[in-house]
Amino acid sequence: MPSADWQPLICGLKSLGVHMNQRQSSVDTRQPLPYANGWFAICFSHELKQGAVLALPFMGQELVVYRTRSGQVRTVDPYCPHLGAHLGHGGKVEGENLVCPFHGLAFNPEGHCIRTGIGQKPPCAKLPHKQARESNGVVLVWNSSGGYPPDWEIPELDTTGFSLPAYSRYDLAGYAQDMIENSADMLHFAWVHGFTDVAMSHQTDSSKMELNLSARWHGVPLHMHVTSHGLGYVLVKSQMPRFGVQVKTRGFATQTRPLEWTFRWSDIVRVAYLDRFPAILRKPAYALLIKLAHLWFVRVVSDDFPIWNNRRYVVDPKLIAGEGALMAYRRWASQFYPHEVEPQLDIRGAEQTAQKISAKLTE
DSSP: OOOOOGGHHHHHHTTTTOOEEEOOOOOOOOOOOOOOOOOEOOOOOSSSSSTOOEEETTTTEEEEEEOOOOOOEEEEOOOOOTTTOOOOOOOOTTTTTEEOOOOEEEEESBBBBBEEETTTOOOOOOEEEEOOEEEEEEEEEEETTTOOOOOOOOOOOOOOTTTOOOEEEEEEOTTTTHHHHHHHHHHHHHTTEEEEEEEEEEEEEETTTEEEEEEEETTTTEEEEEETTTEEEEEEEHHHGGTTTEEEEEEEEEEETTTTEEEEEEEEEEGGGGGGOOOOHHHHHHHHHHHHHHHHHHHOOHHHHHHHHHHHOOOOOOOOTTTTTHHHHHHHHHGGGGGGGGGGGOOOEEEHHHHHHHHHHOO
16 A cells, blocks of 8 residues: 555545556455445446447456447447457447447347348347446446346436536455445444544435434534445435535445455535525636545545455454444345355344344443
């Protein structure tokens, strides 16, 4: 990891959206978790221009993501069913169709081969694809180990009155589920991030988990409402009432390979007292404020990176008081993993420990 002397510069680069690779370089002997089901980010919208064709890692495989002339986003298997050419290397978009670089076979948005490059009758071939959605500047892909269609969606975010977003992306080692587990780990906010007077409540509902956190940061009251939809997306609504500041942060965690994952996030900010000013003055003010807000979040969250990069998933953790939300998270999270691997995620021992701790606290 970089030394402390370089940290301010690195944080500044990150705040401008510079991609940082934070993976460890040593041999990793940890056991990976299985790939989870649900919606997961594969790129930001601004990375996928009209007519672009990208080959991107996703859940232990590679997908080709492209945008048609009309703006539709499609995600398909990378290899042409004709003779196996890689569509992400030399493939191109013509109108609404993806064209193979080898023999010019064209595939429509539904994946059907509709023509060949030199006029022969097209083969009865179809490109396998995954469901994709575009939401508030992020392209999301549905992953299902059983091949099931989506049974829940990620809601659109209301950005009315907020700044334009700032973006960051990091390649990390370890487990994508750490992103949301981190939000449920109340005790680490004090030890790692220096928060004081930390209090947390939680509730779960099907594919959604909500956390309410209150704390002080350098004496300033801070409130966070955290909503997780599956294991790949978290929305954090932060407020500093003393300054009239609201920040909405969207975090996206995607396992790309065993023990490798990509962490993306974006922030938008709103300051109440700026509402009284005309738009011509608000725009430059928000351009500065979003950089500062994003830089603050980068500096806070990057304190977790060395831990995420090197921690091991403990199936039966030995808990201490105050970790009820964390274990509630693990119970909720287990539903998103394939049923055939659920024994690897058995948390009954941890639940019993949590119950014992709760009983002692109420004696």
